[in-house]
Each structure stands twice: as structure tokens, then as C-alpha cells.
Amino acid sequence: MPLHKPYKDIPGTTIFDAEQSRLGYWLNQFCMSLMSAENRARFKADERAYLDEWAMTEDQKQAVIARDLNRCLALGGNIYFLAKIGATDGKSFQQMAGSMTGLSEEQYRQMMLAGGRPAEGNRSLADWENRKKETL
Amino acid sequence: MPLHKPYKDIPGTTIFDAEQSRLGYWLNQFCMSLMSAENRARFKADERAYLDEWAMTEDQKQAVIARDLNRCLALGGNIYFLAKIGATDGKSFQQMAGSMTGLSEEQYRQMMLAGGRPAEGNRSLADWENRKKETL
Amino acid sequence: MARITAAAFTSHVPAIGAAMDLGKTQEAYWQPVFAGYEASRQWLREQKPDVVFLVYNDHANAFSLDLIPTFAIGTAADYPIADEGWGPRPVPPVKGHPELAAHIAQSVIQEDFDLTIVNRMPVDHGLTVPLSLMCGERPADDFRWPFAVIPFAVNVVQYPVPSGRRCFELGKAIRRAIESFDEDLNVQIWGTGGMSHQLQGPRAGLINREWDNAFLDRLIADPAGLAAMPHIDYVREAGSEGIELVMWLIARGAMADIAGGPAPRVKHRFYHVPASNTAVGHLILED
């Protein structure tokens, strides 16, 4: 019996479990290396060369270069590790989080000021399915 | 109420608890550094200079230089860490253990071949006190 | 004898630290957040704790994927400030309390909590933002925290994280350990992280004001019941990073009423949305 993963039912969310962790090991370890100013400078000077020092998949490297955080999550990245890419770019956590939602930076900021994304309608895959149907 | 330490009653034995660990932190970390061939060579080339790179007490440094393992234990060393000094010297674990007992290397080896040190008479501080009295 | 005199609970949003470090606390966006901690700073100055047992989580700064402890207790004499990618925060280094920390470690391991003991560990915003919020800016002529800190890091990054019930039970054991320490110390225990927030994926930005406030209500009045809540409820209702709230149950479990004493007094309660991506919740309970 495989482990019960009830969190697979949460929409728009990737729970970082052992499976994701295995997938993203080198991606996340690369991110961790950006904790030193020296490595941040080396990465910024030549992203591709720096990434090639790590045993990451080509997909993972492309996702990093594209700053596609959703793709990074799908490929095993964890947000606290990925945040170090954003930090290296001088981005805030709000800019990073917003970039994954399909909203513009300003739209996301406004949504947060207005009280954030409601739980209502965002609790389950079924919630999102229903919304999609209504929109059609 | 301080923690109960029943093991203080075992004679000729230093239990490596949190208190000893605090005492011996740098002594043990120094020992750990001898896990690389490069550091072993540097240590052998100039013991004093190598020891001075570590935040050890003078007592600890002297005990290491004298290879006085009992003193190292009293100063917070743990045997698995200290073993790396012996390894650097090319000593076996049996030579190291024997060196703490007051027996010669050959006497210790013979004792082990004959079945080791018996538990009888070696269980408690009182056991050793009684033995001392009998010897007098 | 050491005694736990109070518990404090607070979010540890990194942007709050950045706002303080960059002198933005009076900006319209941030002013309401810091207003919510004014009473707390006054209270803390009066309380003068000797030691704060600070429950938080590391955010991939001290611990990479090489090694993930479920519970890690710091027994070091000091802890450097982590460089999380933006450079280290300009806050004082953290002084530990090795004797009490080692005593707690020894006690709770003997009660079957399988702690990892840590002697070298940079501390990140999870620990320093609560200190900044509660202590205020540190003056240049007294650039140190006014008490010792025992960092207690909980894994809430890689699943599975410890259950609410496990955290609550651990809190009870920590209380017993602290109360059996010989030295006369005024100890506070802080639970940090939360409240509702999600930092990742298309669902990022989730906030659940109603759920957060119900959590605060139950934390005060029904902590044992609250401890039974499964992880999935946190994630579904409070966002993927809302799971950090399980850590509050460690601090709550260490209070007197759980050991059969009187109910705690609510000294302060505060709630605000937003700080960056997060709802800010804050509570002070006195024993």
C-alpha cells in the first residue's frame, strides 16, 4: 500500500515530500549554494556555466534560467531553496510568490492588500474544476 | 533537581554526556579533523602549530601531545574522536585501549586473550575501594 | 528552579525583518504591523526573561537536503546570523544557554523524543524576526539581544512534518525538563511561524482570516483539541506554509494549565493582513 497523500487534492500546490525531494535534490542543493556572496556573483556572471557544475537535469537548468518557479516546483524544487534564486536577483518573497500565480506583480500586491486569496473556492481540485466549468 | 547520573558509580569509566561534550567540544573537533590525510600530515609535521589552530585549552593540547588518553577523557574527549589521534600514529584500537589501563601492551593483550577484564570486582566504585583496601 | 513564566506566539515573516532593517516601519504599509507589537515590547522589557526557548523552523539555511532533523535543539554558546541570499540581517548574533539546553535535551530524549543535538548552526529569519519584533531595533551602543536563546528547529519543510499531537506532547516534556533545572531562571517559550500563507504555486497568496482567528481561539481555550487537527486541514485551510502553525503547539503544550495548573491569562492578541504574502498573528499568554 503506497503512502496516503491526501494533499494531492489541494489545487495549485506542490507538497514537498520525499518523492519531490528525491527529484529535486541537486536543483535544491544548487539553490543552497547561493547562500554565499561569492557563489551568487559567479552564478550571475555565467548562469549556464554555474549550473553545469551541478548534477541537475537539463529541464531543471532551463527552468532556473527561465526563472519559471512553477516548473522548478514540478521538477522537485522547494520554495525555500528556490527563494535563493530570487534573492540573488534582488527579488522579494512577494515578487517570487506572485510570479507563480499568473497575476501581474501589481495585481498580486493588490490581492494581498485586499485580504489575500480566499480559501473559499480554493480548497480542493474539485473547487478549481467547478470554477473552470463556470468560466466556460 | 540536576539530572540523575547513575553512571558516575562505574569505576575507571568516563561517560560522555552533555557536560563532557561541552568541555571537550574543540578537543573532539580537532580529532575529527584528522579524518583527512592532508590534516594528519600537517599535524605530524608540527603538532604544536596544528593544535594552536584550535580553540582548545592548554591542558587539552598538553594531553594530546603527551598521548595521555585518560587525561584527554577527563578533559572532555570521547574515545571515538580520540581514536583518530591513535590512527594518525598508526596505533590499533587495542593499543589505544590498553594504554589507558596501566598495563603494558603485552599484558593487556594477554588479559584479552584470557577472556578480558572480569565484571566481577569492576562493577562499582565500592568494588574498587574494597580492592584497594585488600591490597593494603 | 527554572520556571516558564509566559508563552508568546508570532508569525516570523522575512519581509518584517527587511522592513525593520531598511527603516520602513513607519510606512503606511508596515505601520499597522508594528503597532501590533508595541504593547509586546513594553511587556517584554518588564518581564526580563533570562532565557527564551524559541521554537521555529529553518528555511533551508542551516539545513540543506543533506540532513533534515525533525527536531533539532541548539546547545551551542552562540549562533551566527544566516545569509539567506540577501546577505545576513544586521542584527546581533544570538547567545545560547548551553547548560539549560543540554539539560532539556537530556531530559526529553530520555522521555522518548528523538532530538538532534546541534552545536553549530546559523539562525535564519524564523528565529531573528520574532526577536526583532519582540525586542525592537537594537541600539548601536547595546547591540545584543537582552536574553539568551535556545533555538529549537522543527522540520516543516519536507514532509512528513511532526504531527500537532507530537508537538503538543513535546511541549509537555519540555516544561518538565525546564522545571527540573536547578538554576533560578525566568524562561519564556515562543512558538513562531504561520499564520495562513502559501508562498508557492498558482494558489500562492492564500489567506484565511476566519480560520486563523479560530486557531487563536482554540490555542487559548482548547489546545489539546487543536493538537488533534491533521496536517491536511492546515494545508487546505491555511495554505501550504500555514503548516508552520503546528510549531505553536510545542509552546502551548509547555504551559501550566496543560500540567494541571490554572488557565493562562491572555496579555495581548493581534491579527493583521497582510505582511508580504502572509497573515500576521500574535498572542501573549502569561502563566
Place this chain on the structure above:
Amino acid sequence: MARITAAAFTSHVPAIGAAMDLGKTQEAYWQPVFAGYEASRQWLREQKPDVVFLVYNDHANAFSLDLIPTFAIGTAADYPIADEGWGPRPVPPVKGHPELAAHIAQSVIQEDFDLTIVNRMPVDHGLTVPLSLMCGERPADDFRWPFAVIPFAVNVVQYPVPSGRRCFELGKAIRRAIESFDEDLNVQIWGTGGMSHQLQGPRAGLINREWDNAFLDRLIADPAGLAAMPHIDYVREAGSEGIELVMWLIARGAMADIAGGPAPRVKHRFYHVPASNTAVGHLILED
């Protein structure tokens, strides 16, 4: 479904590894030790386990005083051989089983065992000597271990170490975890360390043949009772390093009879004094 088919118990004396590495196994001193494992090597070749869950302790090689996990489970794909000060042993690197290891970690953490998950870890004689003893020398043309290994490191170096009862309970949880893994795997669980030995101080060289054999008897017939034995008895009767024997209770707790099944069959039992400073004990129990 994965299933535990057998448990093996053995001392992991470093000198035994050195004797094999230096070609001394036929010397008069060592010959009786290795004779005691001949039947075991034959048995293991016939059993062909896919995975060995190997309970051992690190001896200040993977873990310094910077970080001391009570229980650490290896979820990596491979583990290098540690240089303990004499240079690394000339044995094959160890292949892990990341999927099963992660499954076990996830399961037992949810059962309130506060594991540390490790993805980078050199393994020392505590793990490699049992492999060498049970597998024999690895031929140059097939220089690898014949099965995957899940390293499970227990802190028995800095006090307090986990109690016998905690270890036994953990074994039960590990059994449930392994049996809930979907893939069809033949899994053995090994408990290593011990038997009586003391490596330090004026009391070094302590050996207690009678106590060791009573331990083996009770491990077979009364493991739950044995698990109640306090640490002080191990230290007093079996020497300061005899405490390693608590680890055997993890493997024993994972056997069928503890979960209500039939008693295990004793396939092999061996005891010898001395190997260097240590009594060698060895037991194979089949489920």
C-alpha cells in the same frame, strides 16, 4: 509487498575489518572469529535479500559534535566509505534504496519517531564490518555488495542514548512501514554493535561472557523484557561501549512474533572472545 524475512545480529569490531583488509583471517588469532561466520555467509548467499536495513552507530565519522541525531535514516542512492583516520577501507561503496528508505522515513515519522533524514553520509566500520563479515571479501571482478543497504544510524556516543524500549518500539514501527511498501522485496534487518566491550579508561578491556550469553538468550526468547533493561545495566555489566547492544532491539522489534506472529527460528548462534577489545556475538533469526 516488501517483507522482512530474517534478522541478523553481529558485533562490528573495526579490527575484524582490518584483519580482512590485511589478509590476516587465517591467522590463529582470527581464524576462530571468521569460522563463526562461515555458515552465515552460506546462508546469506541462499537468502539473496534485496535490501538490508542495517542498524548501526556512527563512531564520530559521519557526525561530529556539530550535529548529533538520535536516529538518522539514509535515503541516499549511495554512501562513500569513511576515512576513520587509517584511510578508507578497501571495500565497495554502499548502494542505498532511496524509495524504500523514504517510505520508511515517512511512515515512522508519522508514528511519532522523530527521525533525521540523511542524504549525504560516509559510512564507517559500524556498517561496513557487518557487511564484510556476512558477505566475505568482494572479488575484484564483482566489487560491489550483493544487495542494497538502508543505513540507520543510532546515537550511542553522546548520552543520553535512546532507551531499549524506544528502540524496540521503533523496530515495530519499521516492520509496519516495510510491510506497507508496494514493491515485492526480500528485506533483512540487521542489528549491530556490542557485545561486551569497554574501549576507554582504566576499566578498558571489560568482557562479560555470562551476561552476553544471557543477553542472547533473552533476545531470542524474551525481547520485550530485555527492552526494559536500563542503560546503567549495560554499562555496568557489559562495559561503556556495551551500550551499543540497545541497537539490537530495533532489529528484534521488527520481527514477526512481536507483531503477533510465530516465534523466529534460530538459524545460527556464535560467541567468541576476544576480537581486539571486544566480545564477538552473532545470531541469525529467521521469520
